[in-house]
Amino acid sequence: xxxxxxxxxxxxxxxxxxxxxxxxxxxxxxxxxxxxxxxxxxxxxxxxxxxxxxxxxxxxxxxxxxxxxxxxxxxxxxxxxxxxxxxxxxxxxxxxxxxxxxxxxxxxxxxxxxxxxxxxxxxxxxxxxxxxxxxxxxxxxxxxxxxxxxxxxxxxxxxxxxxxxxxxxxxxxxxxxxxxxxxxxxxxxxxxxxxxxxxxxxxxxxxxxxxxxxxxxxxxxxxxxxxxxxxxxxxxxxxxxxxxxxxxxxxxxxxxxxxxxxxxxxxxxxxxxxxxxxxxxxxxxxxxxxxx
Numbered sequence: 001x002x003x004x005x006x007x008x009x010x011x012x013x014x015x016x017x018x019x020x021x022x023x024x025x026x027x028x029x030x031x032x033x034x035x036x037x038x039x040x041x042x043x044x045x046x047x048x049x050x051x052x053x054x055x056x057x058x059x060x061x062x063x064x065x066x067x068x069x070x071x072x073x074x075x076x077x078x079x080x081x082x083x084x085x086x087x088x089x090x091x092x093x094x095x096x097x098x099x100x101x102x103x104x105x106x107x108x109x110x111x112x113x114x115x116x117x118x119x120x121x122x123x124x125x126x127x128x129x130x131x132x133x134x135x136x137x138x139x140x141x142x143x144x145x146x147x148x149x150x151x152x153x154x155x156x157x158x159x160x161x162x163x164x165x166x167x168x169x170x171x172x173x174x175x176x177x178x179x180x181x182x183x184x185x186x187x188x189x190x191x192x193x194x195x196x197x198x199x200x201x202x203x204x205x206x207x208x209x210x211x212x213x214x215x216x217x218x219x220x221x222x223x224x225x226x227x228x229x230x231x232x233x234x235x236x237x238x239x240x241x242x243x244x245x246x247x248x249x250x251x252x253x254x255x256x257x258x259x260x261x262x263x264x265x266x267x268x269x270x271x272x273x274x275x276x277x278x279x280x281x282x283x284x285x286x287x288x289x290x291x292x
Contacts, residue, residue, distance in 0.1 A: 012063020092286020156215025
């Protein structure tokens, strides 16, 4: 349970950064299949699945709440090295995904269908990465309208589904929907409430986060059912699609302006050196975790 808690923290941290997929990290940490099974068959063995999901979700919550400030600091001051570390982590997962794709059915060199699946998935992520809506929304105490609550419900469902699918970033989907800054703002309000115990702040947090949480639960259940079906019927094809999604997300990390947000002008050469080091560290970490 301690290991699941720690893995949950890593997934939570990854989900804070647009362009990084929590699903990819779950694959690297060897808990993706078990996570899908626990969500889809929760009622069949409630105790077993609670013992798995509870520490994982608790860790993810801690990762989001405790490390969002650190990640925000790193992105604000060292955006390229920070994103490079996660890019290395994503790149390190590719051999693992490729091995999973071949685990049930060896792929012949002449079989081009799998290449097509991979390229289409790759192109989809690159296509999504070229879009970025303006982040006009902000988190404001007492300003949670019915419209914002409905948007939070939909955004939670979409983001949660994206978080589970390897290669698709849930936080990036929130960026596309114009909700990323709002969600981060209400998460940050938790600290304000703990410092002041202002009930007005708490009511605002609940009004926004309750529909967001409900949406996330619905999105997780629906996408998990779809993934389980695809893996049961089309195991090899599904993993080659996942491979393409992850390859695309690797490029998408550097297409997002957030990777260069800490530089007002020309990026210094030293930043590229440090980024290379952090990328190698991320890759090594993924390879080490993948040996479990």
